[in-house]
Amino acid sequence: MDALNENLKEHTSVGHRCRTSVETASGRRFSDLIVLIGISGVYAHGLCTGLADAGIACCCLSGSGDLTAVLGVADSVLLVFPETQQANVDGWLADLRRDRVRTALLISDSSPQAYRWGLATGAAGVIPAQAELEDMISLLRSALHNRTVLPVSVVEALARATGAVGADLxxxxxxxxxxxxxxxxxxxxxRSYLRSEREMYRSLSRLYRRLGVANRSAALLAAQRAGLLT
Incomplete structure (x- = not known):
């Protein structure tokens, strides 16, 4: 975060401003484009500026309104968004050509379980939101080219957990x-477990995350494969 804040301070003096839409009238086309969604304020400005300085085309969108226009000017798009936006992004992408779109998830928790959940959503990149700017740009560049980079400690933890899905439930x-x-x-x-529906949804979300999946269907499939439903 400090690196992003400093990056913003350095570039406001030269008039940098993140775009909130993509200009299609100019006829310019991008081979690759990174799109920040649901990220606001200093964090978004600092990250967008850093990407631009690294020679990576990017823009900031607040929602799905400009997403179709973005896909109209880029051959390949990487959507970058916080984990809290996962359901929204899934909805936006439902009717779009997913072969042209990859995703990178910003996670608030850098535990192996969080990485596992992020990978289970299909993200090409799973990146701690608190990562240093230089590291984040490197990870996003890899995700842009469909390469997933993970910390060695996370890879080791995921390898140890293979075949033990649900053992700690x-x-x-x-x-x-x-x-x-x-x-x-x-x-x-x-009603059966004397909880509010909201609390039940939250409890199930935590359960799905522990199974390394993002939704009910995937959770039941993982549970069946692990022999938890016998």
């Missing part, structure tokens, strides 16, 4: 999976 979490597999809704689970 509690009895109640296993019952939740069984109930979901039986077709029960989140509302029914909430």
């Amino acid at each position: 509690t009895d109640i979490e296993r019952r939740w999976l069984a109930d979901l597999a039986a077709g029960r809704t989140v509302g029914e689970l909430a």
Whole structure:
């Protein structure tokens, strides 16, 4: 964060301003373009400036409105967004050509479990939001070219966890999976386990993350493969 703040200070004096839309009238076309989504303020400006200085074309979007226009001027796009925007981005991409779009996820937790969850979403890059600017640009450049770079410690942890999916789940979490597999809704689970629906959704989200997946369907598939539903 400090590096991003300093980067912004250095460039405001020369009039840098992140674009919030892509100009299509000029006829310019990009072979590769990084698009920051759902990232605001100093962080977005600093990162966008750093990418531009590294010779990487980028722009900042606040939502899905300009995404179609972006795809119209670039051959390949890397969407960069915080983990809290995952569901929104999935919705935006539902009707778009995914072969032209890759994603990079900014995670607030740099634990192996967070990396595993990020990779399970299909992201080409999983990057700690607190990473130094130089490291972040290098990681984004790799993701832009469909190369995933992970810390050695994370790779070792993921390797150790292979084949042990769900080993650390509690009895109640296993019952939740069984109930979901039986077709029960989140509302029914909430009533059965004396929770609000909102709390139940949060608990299930944490469960999915521990399984290294992003949604109910993927969780049930992972649970079945791990023998948790027998």
